[in-house]
Amino acid sequence: MSGKSKTNCIGILTSGGDCPGLNAAIRAIAKAAINEYGMKVIGIQDGFRGLVENRVISLDNNNISGILTRGGTFLGTSRDKPHKMMVGGKIMDMTGAAVENLKKHQIDCLVCLGGGGTQKNAMRLMKEGVKVLTLPKTIDNDIVETDVSFGFDTAMGIAGEAIDRLHTTATSHHRVIVCEIMGHGTGWLTLGSGIAGGADVILIPEIGYDIQIVSDFLLERRKSGKRFSIIALAEGAKTHEEMEKLTRDAEKASREAKKDNKDKKEAKEGKDKKDKKDKKDKKDKKEKTPSGDVFFDETRENMPVVVKKIDSELVAYHAVQEPVASRVARQIQEYTGVEARVTSLGHVQRGGIPSVSDRLLCSLLGAKAAELLADGIYNVMVAYRSGNCEPVAIEKVAGFRKTVDIDHPWIKAARLVGTCFGDKN
């Protein structure tokens, strides 16, 4: 055991969507913290919900042993946020309970393993005076300030292997296969696995696609004698028009927010004026609700919703249920006449054992986390940069998202080998 640690007790939780490597990271932090620095380590179950509900277990050399290669998280996880938690059917701010429970267990620092949402939750607690330290976890690879997040390599490998397997069946049947890949709002997973798997078309959220361009590309391939095609499609991919609409809507929302601020100021000058505005808003809303149009629901991550008038009185809102891959496959069949099939990889990408590369990354990040904690360094995320693990201030990470730059070397390389991105480039 090395010299005295500045941290006596830590709590570890895993939050957000699970991924391979979480157990490897817990193991590395706990082993180093307990055996090298003599810290007490408490495992918090099911993410921030377990913290609020005070569900904890003591971690020791027995229960952190044998978990390096195990997928998922043995602590359990949830997508709950302390400041907006569903309790007894109501959304409540449970930050106070979270802070209290940390105090109860004399936890000096809360170690949070998670993606973008977790980084934000950790920062919120930090602002309440809790000392935190985070690790970058997500198959989406969208965390800023780190070269890579753990879970990404494994998921990319699974998606890459799926694309390999789809090749043989697509070839046999002379089909187009659309393979839907996770990644939330970013295209890292689809791009990486698509390039490595040799997908002919890669559609990602960062590049709006045109189905006509994709279809023409597929027909060209057929003409040249290639009788099958694989499309790697990110779950968040959007058409060029959808992207333009999102930009327009965002601009409109920001204009309206500005206008709203101005109106609020003016409202102070007289209630009558405000009443008049309310009436106008109501009228505008009614007039702006066309029948059968597609809108994007900001409260549900811009999920498309169809607004449809079903009689003169009633307006029905339908979430568009057709998954993006089905839509793309259907349109390709319509445009090209070529038989198309869909494979949606879904949570398969998050399951199973972590890759060797992820296990290595988790071990490096976890060990570094323990070292930083022993040195009394808090309120940082342990990032992986150019082969080193380094602390980065949480404020630089929380609330930001790493998207694929359209000039990224991966995109450039893919274009050079003839991959179609569905754009005019």
Ligand code: F6P
């Ligand atoms: O963030 C990881 C991720 O797997 C995304 O790629 C995906 O959009 C989302 O989580 C799925 O979430 P859930 O498991 O809650 O359905």
